[in-house]
Amino acid sequence: DQQVKQNSPSLSVQEGRISILNCDYTNSMFDYFLWYKKYPAEGPTFLISISSIKDKNEDGRFTVFLNKSAKHLSLHIVPSQPGDSAVYFCAASPTSGTYKYIFGTGTRLKVLA
Amino acid sequence: ETGVTQTPRHLVMGMTNKKSLKCEQHLGHNAMYWYKQSAKKPLELMFVYSLEERVENNSVPSRFSPECPNSSHLFLHLHTLQPEDSALYLCASSQDSVGGGYTFGSGTRLTVV
Numbered sequence: 001d002q003q004v005k006q007n008s009p010s011l012s013v014q015e016g017r018i019s020i021l022n023c024d025y026t027n028s029m030f031d032y033f034l035w036y037k038k039y040p041a042e043g044p045t046f047l048i049s050i051s052s053i054k055d056k057n058e059d060g061r062f063t064v065f066l067n068k069s070a071k072h073l074s075l076h077i078v079p080s081q082p083g084d085s086a087v088y089f090c091a092a093s094p095t096s097g098t099y100k101y102i103f104g105t106g107t108r109l110k111v112l113a
Numbered sequence: 114e115t116g117v118t119q120t121p122r123h124l125v126m127g128m129t130n131k132k133s134l135k136c137e138q139h140l141g142h143n144a145m146y147w148y149k150q151s152a153k154k155p156l157e158l159m160f161v162y163s164l165e166e167r168v169e170n171n172s173v174p175s176r177f178s179p180e181c182p183n184s185s186h187l188f189l190h191l192h193t194l195q196p197e198d199s200a201l202y203l204c205a206s207s208q209d210s211v212g213g214g215y216t217f218g219s220g221t222r223l224t225v226v
Contacts, residue, residue, distance in 0.1 A: 043217030
């Protein structure tokens with residue numbers, strides 16, 4: 001059973017609008033969450049993170065929201081740009097040990113010009 | 114060179130072949146990882162090396178054999194693979210502390226015929 005779930009395999013959004021990518025997790029021990037972005041033929045690149053002591057973290061056009069009670073996090077991209085078209089992975093980790101990250105299956109975002 | 118470099122980018126091998134994947138990081142990180150990405154599946158952690166010692170082996174079949182001769186280099190030796198082993202193999206590195214993300218290489222696309 002997957003501990004980190006990204007239930008939408010794909011998402012299309014018009015340029016300039018908001019993209020919302022969702023991620024759910026089942027393990028209440030998860031304490032640290034990250035989002036990665038992956039272009040074709042490249043490795044994933046780190047985008048933004050959030051720890052459980054916060055419910056929001058913002059970096060430019062990217063904001064991650066964490067709802068611990070619902071075991072849900074989301075990535076908001078606003079405004080969306082065609083260059084944001086990529087696969088987005090969320091990952092979660094318990095407090096100890098970097099290598100304990102569990103990844104979701106990814107959501108392919110397509111931003112339409 | 115900077116970042117995490119993986120070679121080769123693409124590899125086609127027969128089930129009786131022996132080949133090796135190579136990963137090199139120039140970031141001064143002290144932990145390195147092998148991940149497997151199959152279609153429509155989450156990134157699966159295979160091996161973790163921290164300070165050149167293997168600290169995690171995630172129930173990977175013995176036909177995959179990792180080697181970490183120093184903190185900058187990581188190999189994955191392959192022998193008698195199966196077609197279902199065809200996947201994207203990603204190497205990553207990190208500074209082994211909570212709160213950091215990984216830096217991934219671009220991956221090796223492996224096809225077993």
